[in-house]
Amino acid sequence: MMSSYFDFFCKNIESAxxxxxxxxxxxxxxxxxxxxxxxxxxxxLVHVLEVWGMERKLVKSYSRSAxxxxxxxxxxxxxxxxxxNTVQFLLLEITRRKDVPASVVYDFVxxxxxxxxxxxxxxxxxxxxxVNLLExxxxxxxxxxxxxxxxxxxxxxxxxxxxxxxxCMKWYLSSCDTxxxxxxxxxxxxxxxxxxxxxxxxxxxxxxxxxxxxxVCNLNDLHPLYRYVHHSKQLRREPKLQLAYEIAITNLQGxxxxxxxxxxxxxxxxxxxxFTYLPTLQRNAxxxxxxxxxxxxxxxxxxxxxxxxxxxxxxxxxxxxxxxGLKVEKHAVRFDxxxxxxxxxxxQLKLDDxxxxxxxxNQKFEISIIDIFTYTTSK
Amino acid sequence: xxxxxxxxxxxxxxxxxxxxxSQGNILARLLSLRDDHVANRNxxxxxxxxxxEGNCVAPLxxxxxxxxxxxxxLYMKDFIDAYAHQSACVGSVVRLLQAQxxxxxxxxxxxxxxxxxxxxxxxxxxxxxxxxGKILEKAAECLLACFRVCAADxxxxxxxxxxxxxxxxxNQLLKVYFRINKLHLCKPLIRAIDSSPFKDxxxxxxxxxxxxxxxxxxxxxxxxxSADEYLAFAxxxxxxxxxxxxxxxxxYLVPVKMLLGFMPAKHLLQKYDLLQFWDLVSAxxxxxxxxxxxxxxxxxxxxxxxxxxxxVEKLKITAxxxxxxxxxxxxxxxxxxIACFQAALKVMGQDDVDSxxxxxxxxxLIFDGKIKGYISYQHKKVVVSKxxxxxxxxxxx
Numbered sequence: 001m002m003s004s005y006f007d008f009f010c011k012n013i014e015s016a017x018x019x020x021x022x023x024x025x026x027x028x029x030x031x032x033x034x035x036x037x038x039x040x041x042x043x044x045l046v047h048v049l050e051v052w053g054m055e056r057k058l059v060k061s062y063s064r065s066a067x068x069x070x071x072x073x074x075x076x077x078x079x080x081x082x083x084x085n086t087v088q089f090l091l092l093e094i095t096r097r098k099d100v101p102a103s104v105v106y107d108f109v110x111x112x113x114x115x116x117x118x119x120x121x122x123x124x125x126x127x128x129x130x131v132n133l134l135e136x137x138x139x140x141x142x143x144x145x146x147x148x149x150x151x152x153x154x155x156x157x158x159x160x161x162x163x164x165x166x167x168c169m170k171w172y173l174s175s176c177d178t179x180x181x182x183x184x185x186x187x188x189x190x191x192x193x194x195x196x197x198x199x200x201x202x203x204x205x206x207x208x209x210x211x212x213x214x215x216v217c218n219l220n221d222l223h224p225l226y227r228y229v230h231h232s233k234q235l236r237r238e239p240k241l242q243l244a245y246e247i248a249i250t251n252l253q254g255x256x257x258x259x260x261x262x263x264x265x266x267x268x269x270x271x272x273x274x275f276t277y278l279p280t281l282q283r284n285a286x287x288x289x290x291x292x293x294x295x296x297x298x299x300x301x302x303x304x305x306x307x308x309x310x311x312x313x314x315x316x317x318x319x320x321x322x323x324x325g326l327k328v329e330k331h332a333v334r335f336d337x338x339x340x341x342x343x344x345x346x347x348q349l350k351l352d353d354x355x356x357x358x359x360x361x362n363q364k365f366e367i368s369i370i371d372i373f374t375y376t377t378s379k
Numbered sequence: 380x381x382x383x384x385x386x387x388x389x390x391x392x393x394x395x396x397x398x399x400x401s402q403g404n405i406l407a408r409l410l411s412l413r414d415d416h417v418a419n420r421n422x423x424x425x426x427x428x429x430x431x432e433g434n435c436v437a438p439l440x441x442x443x444x445x446x447x448x449x450x451x452x453l454y455m456k457d458f459i460d461a462y463a464h465q466s467a468c469v470g471s472v473v474r475l476l477q478a479q480x481x482x483x484x485x486x487x488x489x490x491x492x493x494x495x496x497x498x499x500x501x502x503x504x505x506x507x508x509x510x511x512g513k514i515l516e517k518a519a520e521c522l523l524a525c526f527r528v529c530a531a532d533x534x535x536x537x538x539x540x541x542x543x544x545x546x547x548x549x550n551q552l553l554k555v556y557f558r559i560n561k562l563h564l565c566k567p568l569i570r571a572i573d574s575s576p577f578k579d580x581x582x583x584x585x586x587x588x589x590x591x592x593x594x595x596x597x598x599x600x601x602x603x604x605s606a607d608e609y610l611a612f613a614x615x616x617x618x619x620x621x622x623x624x625x626x627x628x629x630x631y632l633v634p635v636k637m638l639l640g641f642m643p644a645k646h647l648l649q650k651y652d653l654l655q656f657w658d659l660v661s662a663x664x665x666x667x668x669x670x671x672x673x674x675x676x677x678x679x680x681x682x683x684x685x686x687x688x689x690x691v692e693k694l695k696i697t698a699x700x701x702x703x704x705x706x707x708x709x710x711x712x713x714x715x716x717i718a719c720f721q722a723a724l725k726v727m728g729q730d731d732v733d734s735x736x737x738x739x740x741x742x743x744l745i746f747d748g749k750i751k752g753y754i755s756y757q758h759k760k761v762v763v764s765k766x767x768x769x770x771x772x773x774x775x776x
Contacts, residue, residue: 230683295753
């Protein structure tokens with residue numbers, strides 16, 4: 001007995017050349033279907049971010065698929081070109097709005113991107129189109145995981161962010177694998193170089209960046225590294241990807257000092273991803289230090305710790321050490337393995353202007369939010 | 380009885396007789412894709428279904444039909460079709476087994492059709508690259524249906540229970556999951572076997588296969604002690620003439636043993652044609668980090684294909700330990716300057732490592748228990764224990 005899925009799959013293989021006839025193609029040419037516009041206007045469900053002065057720019061919102069609702073209605077679905085415009089509008093226009101808190105922008109864009117993914121799923125877009133839609137979404141989730149990392153749980157939930165991020169990443173990477181296997185690599189690189197020309201005005205597709213982010217967003221997991229190892233030699237030799245691999249291996253070997261040094265070499269989004277991992281790294285490093293420098297009399301100066309573990313300043317270094325039960329003196333910390341409280345909750349780092357991307361005082365990354373969504377790593 | 384030349388009717392009658400007399404092993408051969416009767420073109424009439432249907436007891440007729448249709452598709456080199464028929468065949472065998480209460484003589488038949496299913500699925504997979512593991516995944520689902528029938532048979536006596544067939548199926552499934560790289564699916568299978576009361580009664584050959592895969596899984600999950608245990612069992616019990624299998628096991632056992640501090644002898648590597656490891660062994664022993672990088676580059680493809688590339692990366696830590704031990708022996712003191720370690724790293728090609736990073740490497744070795752002692756930041760010295768400053772690695776795990 002064969003299940004319907006395999007039947008479908010076999011048919012797919014048979015009719016690989018001719019177009020899928022049972023595919024649903026959306027016919028909605030607006031970012032939001034007319035039905036939903038009317039409904040939301042009447043019910044007063046227009047989001048503040050959809051109001052632009054006198055104008056309204058509504059974007060289809062996410063709604064859970066329920067057993068009694070038919071989602072596969074062409075006039076409610078947006079075709080690829082409209083989806084691209086929608087993602088572009090969300091990331092390049094909405095994120096620039098300053099009149100509402102960043103967490104509100106995040107929630108809004110997150111919801112609308114989810115609706116985009118739903119449209120993609122229902123229409124079963126081919127992998128070549130999926131990657132172009134997913135790549136900017138991944139940037140969005142990585143960037144905001146950093147920007148919002150200090151907010152309380154009620155305003156921003158890192159676990160949900162990670163879930164959406166991983167969903168997009170896995171989809172993106174498996175699409176890339178399918179493309180590779182279909183040996184349409186030439187076409188993709190053609191597409192890539194085409195998009196590179198439009199730098200700073202349009203979204204791009206930077207596979208090397210996403211592959212690197214997949215590694216640095218999952219530093220405690222070996223699977224991204226297994227993936228890296230199985231890449232083609234050409235891809236493995238990409239400097240940015242090699243750097244991400246080096247960071248992961250260095251982290252695996254416990255070399256916290258080198259990881260923190262490599263932080264200076266990474267691109268802005270990789271920095272965002274690593275920054276959310278930094279507390280874990282610091283905690284593990286402090287545990288190692290409290291064993292290795294275990295002594296009742298000797299200390300390590302706090303400024304050395306700042307330097308080693310990428311703390312903002314002496315105060316932060318001392319506060320974090322104290323958080324884990326270590327004895328803090330005037331300008332130094334005394335390490336004693338019996339003091340170290342390994343079961344304390346993970347500390348949080350304050351996100352001051354020096355670490356915030358796009359802020360004026362962060363000289364390393366003077367980068368606008370538009371650039372975050374459009375820069376490419378290959379130069 | 381010549382099955383190679385007989386007619387379709389003779390074949391059906393013979394299959395039915397074996398079925399009625401509960402001769403599992405012969406029945407299995409009669410429905411195998413790897414038996415001589417497959418060469419008999421008489422069995423491949425143009426209208427197999429109508430000729431067989433009703434001609435023998437159900438569900439045996441369904442099994443025969445699917446089997447012969449599968450053979451036919453294989454002759455036509457249509458592997459997708461062959462897969463569909465073989466998968467239907469397994470489905471019918473599942474129903475047959477479900478109907479057979481309190482007996483397990485049907486197990487050999489199940490083993491055969493399941494093994495054939497995997498082989499056909501592999502063929503189909505190789506011919507349709509766009510499938511990307513989907514066919515094998517489907518095959519695994521079929522095998523799981525068999526597995527459920529076996530695992531649920533807990534009313535029969537210990538001698539007659541189909542639960543004795545579990546390990547054979549688990550091995551098939553492990554092979555599939557490793558091939559399509561879905562290792563997370565192995566966990567429930569391993570749990571089912573480990574908690575089975577028949578754990579140690581399964582045939583030795585099956586146990587060896589099982590432990591080979593479980594060992595590799597443990598290695599993948601960085602649980603090196605278990606990996607060592609499983610793989611060592613597999614290696615010691617594997618038949619001495621199965622050189623290819625022994626070599627396969629060693630490919631994983633050697634790096635695991637090395638991580639645990641046991642270095643292989645050259646003649647062993649020579650015997651099993653695994654000299655790729657020898658350069659690595661000497662580099663790790665000498666703390667030659669540049670040498671490790673060189674070996675990794677040279678044998679990159681071998682290490683990647685075997686899935687041990689990342690383990691080799693981890694061996695660098697062992698190399699650091701060996702290098703620092705040499706420094707300690709040469710200095711012959713219990714207070715060693717960090718600068719000495721740093722100089723040694725420089726000699727080994729690690730030019731960019733400064734005093735801070737050297738301390739960091741030492742700190743990790745102390746934390747892991749590979750060096751007994753402490754670091755003094757103020758004096759830039761490592762103070763090591765007067766006794767057993769560098770305990771043997773093999774004593775640590």
